[in-house]
Amino acid sequence: MNSYTDDFSILNFQRDLVDWYKMNQRDLPWRADQDPYKVWVSEIMLQQTRVDTVIPYFNRFLSLFPTLEALAEADEEKVLKAWEGLGYYSRVRNLQTAVKEVAEQYGGRVPDTPEEISKLKGVGPYTAGAILSIAYGVPEPAVDGNVMRVLSRILLIEEDIGKAKSRTLFEKAVRELISKEDPSSFNQALMELGALICTPKSPACLTCPVHEHCRAFEQGRQRELPVKEKKTKVRHVDIAALILWREDGKYLIHKRPKEGLLANLWEFPNVPVKKRGQSEIEDLKVFLEAEWGISAEIGDHISNLDHVFSHLKWDIQLFEGRCIYEIGDKDDLKWVTFEEMEAYPFPVSHQKIIKLAKEVAVL
Template sequence: MTTNKKVNEINKLDVTMWQPQKIEEFRSTFLSWYDLEKRTLPWRENNNPYRIWVSEIMLQQTRVDTVIPYYLNFMKLFPKISDLAAADEDVLLKAWEGLGYYSRVRNLQKAAIQIVSEFDGEMPQNPTDIASLKGIGPYTTGAISSMAFQLPIPAVDGNVMRVVSRLFEISEDIAKPASRKIFEAVMTEIIDPHKPGDFNQAMMDLGSSICTPTTPTCNLCPINQFCAAFESGKMLEYPVKSKKKKAKPVYYAGAIIQNESGEFLLEKRPSEGLLANMWTFPLLTEESLIKDIPLKIGTLNAAMPQEFEDGVLKNLSSEVKTSYSIEPIWLKKPFAEVIHLFSHLKWYIAIYYGKMSNEMLTELPENCLWVHPSDFSNYTFPGPQQKMWQKYLTKFDK
């Protein structure tokens, strides 16, 4: 039943809501298409709320084809919520390695611990309780509630907002958090109360395969006869989305340091912050390397006069000696560059290579280790580290 609050949200816009008969026709048409065309995916094999939850978290910011092997391995390692709650963090991060946005898996485990301690190890069925779990927002609450427990609660993500904005020609900026309430209100009106899980998944499938951002195949769309934007020929004007801020550039020197035993220096990052508890080659801020040198930030990634390169290398040697008590012999110039984009930051890493004799090895800081490449599989590497290693292999492992 539509609440006054929902009605008010819809009335804020110049949106003509469909009559009940049209809504019924839409649901029937849409779900008939979904029954025939729905994708076969491992998390759709049953209505297990744990499997649905894990898949939805993995699918955030990640393509379906990428997620499938990770999902299958994850469920093999942690088949029950209690297994996830008790998992060793290093094993957990390794299972997630390559998916990125590692806060997702950390929050998964925190929520699993909540479920074990507060709900006897079973996913709660009340949407308010589901939403109380760490890392679960309105979208995931709607997905679990509708797919696992058949509650008529919408799961509104970017795909859904795009489909709905075209269906009703809604001009609200989908980049603004407040707009979500509008789309949730409309979805609450049109969602099928008898098959809400299928309805939400149909929306997702349609948005990812047919009602795409720039090249929608409207002639193949099963619900084009209901679509206001298709009727007016304005499909590409929807959704309205303002540009997000550019990621802030951050510049580093990455130090790949090898000893005579073929081992490489790895450093474990702090337990808090970006890439927490993961392993990387040493990363030094560019500011520390161009101190006392008349250069601007970003110049490590560009050609420099010889006297400046010598100054940077001198500072690099000094910083490595101070931080790690070692003195490698360096290549004079960075041999490659890595660019890695986070949601809010863009890392530029100029990669330097250094080698040292075993005679000069000293005791490392407690968060550092010499590790042979044959043992790299035992350590969780974030995206920048993986890219740096591939650059090294391309350059030197021939």
């Protein structure tokens, strides 16, 4: 055959892993029941996001949108507001799109087959397997970063887990290993083990419930795995941003485009700066005039701030300015008070600006 599970004691491994999980699993809010909608929401939130970060978001989200129907009918602005600060905002817009699809096409019942569930927006191979196994007990692999790390050690798999292709290899391994009696516990156990014991830097092998099955541990090579190539540095982008105010105590905010970075979130007026130096104020004025028909008197430089994303870094020079003249109304522009601002979803980068704007306003 020549598979990674040749000469591997599958049944004993399953037993040791699942027994440990049942005794040691964390008490997490999405484990209270197996409601497919809640499992779904939790899985989307947990993508690339820590459990501790997700817990309060999950509880708030479920109190705001307790059912699939409630989320399907909700205003997108409210949904984004509930996601504010969690990051990867397309996750929740895709989730709402998918939930509407389920409400309309499946009578509100989350599909329970790989073929159907995988068609839903935002449901990739991992999430499909997670929902199917956890909510429905279907023995499908749910291969995330934890699973690849854990199995790379246990089975001594030296494939680069950074490559998209290697995921299918791990899925193949899981199909051979997974407990048919309790796929839910098996999949979650693998992830729980990765989160609590088989951690990236210094795995706690001595307390690991399955170290007797671990080929890397046997050879003392657990710290060499998984193999993962390093990423390149993030790109720096210079931006000039503006706290633009009016005599009536309102500030100008702008809704970002429906695609791309921070899609549909709100922000303060800003422009990319071509050459760092003295042109920032002019860049802002030209932009306001040309794009929105606004003329402004730009005043003090407030401060410099930076914000790091996964793939780039904003270096923001923040100014303050007074609106002199404006024409017409636009859907993506709003003049609001600080109080009204609280209803709008802002990315963290612009939450920092709000904070500074409030301090400046006091003066």
